[in-house]
Amino acid sequence: MTEEKRKERALGYVLACRDYGEADRIVTFFTVERGKLKGIAKSARKSAKRFSNAIELFSLSQIIFSRRRAGTLYLIEDCHVVNHYSHIREDLEKTLAASYFIELIDLFSLEEKPAAHLFDHLKIFLDLLEDGPFAPSLVRLFELRLLTLCGYEPALEHCARCGAPLDAGEKMMFCAEDGGISCSRCRRDTAAGIRVSAGTVKTLVTGRHLAPDKLRRLVFSGQALRESEEILTRFIGHILGKQPRSLRVFKEVLLLGNRR
Ligand SMILES: [Zn+2]
Numbered sequence: 278m279t280e281e282k283r284k285e286r287a288l289g290y291v292l293a294c295r296d297y298g299e300a301d302r303i304v305t306f307f308t309v310e311r312g313k314l315k316g317i318a319k320s321a322r323k324s325a326k327r328f329s330n331a332i333e334l335f336s337l338s339q340i341i342f343s344r345r346r347a348g349t350l351y352l353i354e355d356c357h358v359v360n361h362y363s364h365i366r367e368d369l370e371k372t373l374a375a376s377y378f379i380e381l382i383d384l385f386s387l388e389e390k391p392a393a394h395l396f397d398h399l400k401i402f403l404d405l406l407e408d409g410p411f412a413p414s415l416v417r418l419f420e421l422r423l424l425t426l427c428g429y430e431p432a433l434e435h436c437a438r439c440g441a442p443l444d445a446g447e448k449m450m451f452c453a454e455d456g457g458i459s460c461s462r463c464r465r466d467t468a469a470g471i472r473v474s475a476g477t478v479k480t481l482v483t484g485r486h487l488a489p490d491k492l493r494r495l496v497f498s499g500q501a502l503r504e505s506e507e508i509l510t511r512f513i514g515h516i517l518g519k520q521p522r523s524l525r526v527f528k529e530v531l532l533l534g535n536r537r
Contacts, residue, residue: 282343292383304332312390316351331356335375370411377523401489414497418484420509432457449473451508453515477504
């Protein structure tokens with residue numbers, strides 16, 4: 278194996294960034310070409326000019342990197358920002374939503390495993406946040422479509438346990454452990470079930486495969502927003518075995534805002 282460093286290029290979103298040692302930073306990128314990759318940005322804290330805003334969270338950047346040996350950290354040789362998402366950064370709710378999006382992508386993606394469908398998904402929703410007002414429905418649609426892309430599509434039209442079509446007239450209960458709604462024959466009486474209305478189910482089913490340019494036009498009623506937040510965040514927490522940190526922060530900040 279050659280010891281010579283080969284420089285590579287990739288386009289990626291900054292998913293995470295932490296200080297390392299006296300002057301460096303360790304950055305996690307989510308790239309089209311390589312999936313998630315972690316690299317060290319030398320002197321990133323000493324020299325503000327060197328990487329400027331190309332290693333800020335959810336920036337989209339062109340990265341040049343190299344590595345001497347497999348299994349070691351990449352060295353970030355150079356990094357140029359392609360989209361800094363300045364409108365998102367000017368708005369607290371949008372920033373919180375974008376931070377939640379990148380944390381979910383980080384949690385649902387693997388290192389060195391290209392996942393172009395997840396990259397496109399993140400790009401669609403960051404662009405939607407950047408180009409228009411904040412809407413909580415975008416957060417729910419991000420969660421729902423991410424679950425679908427990752428193979429955890431919640432059962433909404435057919436019983437999660439027996440597969441029978443669900444009757445819109447029956448009382449719907451979503452259970453994270455089952456992976457969706459179960460029919461009245463399969464339903465177990467557990468405290469974990471969440472009541473969900475037919476209207477919410479209809480909104481989510483419509484939003485699941487809607488073309489990106491139509492996502493903003495999908496109207497969620499107040500009830501659909503409340504119920505879908507509960508079932509989707511509970512389901513994600515069940516899959517991951519924890520609640521994403523940025524979701525907690527998001528909820529706390531919005532709660533404070535509502536009290537004012
Ligand atoms: Zn059933």
